[in-house]
Amino acid sequence: MDTTFNTLKLIHLGIDAQRENVVFMRKDCHICKSEGFEALNRVLVTVNGNSKIATLYIITDGILQAGEAGLSESAWKDLNAKKGDEISFSHVQPVTSMSSIRAKMYGRQLNNENLQNIIKDIVKGEYSNIEIAAFITACAGDNLNIEEIIGLTKAMVVSGQRLSWNKKIVVDKHCVGGLPGNRTTPIVVAIVAAYGLTIPKTSSRAITSPAGTADSLETMTTIDLSIKQIQKIVEQENGCFVWGGSIKLSPADDILIRVERALDVDGEGQMIASVLSKKIAAGSTHVVIDIPIGKTAKVRTEEDAEKLKYYFNVVGKAMGIKVNVLFTDGSQPIGRGIGPTLEAMDVLSVLRNEENAPQDLKNKSLLIAASIIDLVDEKNGLQSAQEILSSGKAYEKFLAICKAQGGFREPEFAVFKEDVTAEKSGVVIEIDNRKLAKIAKLAGAPHDSKAGLLLKTPLNTKVEKGDILYTIYSETNGELKYSVDYMKSEKDIILIQ
Secondary structure, three states, X not given: OOOHHHEEEEOOOOXXXXXXXXXXXXXXOHHHHHHOOOOOOEEEEEEOOEEEEEEEEEEOOXXXXXXXXXXXHHHHHHOXXXXXXXXXXXXXXXXXXXXXXXXXXXXXOOOHHHHHHHHHHHHOOOOOHHHHHHHHHHHOOOOOOXXXXXXXXXXXXXXXXXXXXXXXXXXXXXXXXXXXXXXXXXXXXXXXXXXXXXXXEEEOXXXXXXXXXXXXXXXXXXXXXXXXXXXXXXXXXXXXXXXXXXXXXXXXXXXXXXXXXXXXXXXXXXXXXXXXXXXXXXXXXXXXXXXXXXXXXXXXXXXXXXXXXXXXHHHHXXXXXXEEEEEEEOOOOEOOEEOHHHHHHHHHHHHOOOOXXXXXXXXXXXXXXXXXXXXXXXXXXXXXXXXXXXXXHHXXXXXXXXXXXXXXXXXXXXXXXXXXXXXXXXXXXXXXXXXXXXXXXXXXXXXXXXXXXXXXXXXXXXXXXXXXXXXXXXXXXXXXXXXXXXXXXXXXXXXXX
């Protein structure tokens, strides 16, 4: 069929739109006029037989000549496009599953079929960011009941690949987040793997925090691995540190996380489905969930924590895995570093048994590792975990896993920094986790891995006027100034009495 009337020539614009597929066309383009395309329309674009749905951006002048079109970097890569290729266009049929989302907005319950169709269409790329945001918003807060959460978990599991192991027991852990620092995962994995249990740890990047586990681990080793590489490493070392997005485990979750990050939203129902779908897809049979509780943590009251605990246990049972939920202190950051590199430094300090290692991070990591051991063996897990850490076996295992994944890198401080000092003498009685996290993000974290802040005065610390409370680090002077300006505009980030 002759489609030359419906084609344009591709040029490479080099526009980064994150993971959003975007097509750029001129306002006076004959195809735009004939087809009635308008800005932000969803358009089916085809290059060399490869098709994707993309959002249309209209160019009024400048970067495109007559007969030309452009693509965002992600669409260019997904379509395997080359400069000079022909690109053709057609209308996109309405996404049928959107009707379920609209019904949810008006209070209707979503059944398993509704949820599977929504997740399938999201993974296929048939939803725009706006439509994904509509789904996230419709499900946010307390808008998903337990049946819907189970259905969403199942839908997310079947949307991608699943790992399988020739083992009856495969363990994992997860923290619901909302607490700066708290980088227990690398320590826990090292201890548990050294103990002899299988723990193929897949982790996410930050959603609303200055660093996710994957962001911190990436400062020390390679985390973008294939399934074959993971299987080989876990067979050799009992554990791994992997970014879950690299292996398409619950791929819908990675798409949802991208939009959740932009919305600064992490709804509890979707969070539970996100966590457990990835654990199940990774082949886990036993999972420990850490829920920090605190005034400025994600979970603020024990009542909210009990509700999450109930949901995790019920959904876990429905999905055939054993879950143990821990309530931990969320009143202040865990460790001293906030930001990928600074949190990695805390991890290494604990693993190396350094004298000045943050004891709160050490103790919490031991608690979680012990809980995993007890969940499986019902022995004195704490004693075993302490012996493995203090003997250096955990650090040896950590380095062995890093080496198997491509090598170990020593994290380094950012060039630019500014000390924040106490304006009066007294005792630190309260720390605002959210504001500290925002300072770290404004300094550049997590996209700049060395950015963040180093807390020097945890709760109950006695300080004198002029003592350093924390140090802000940034990779650029502009971002450092921006974060400092925000810090100066806020009162009682660290409350001294």
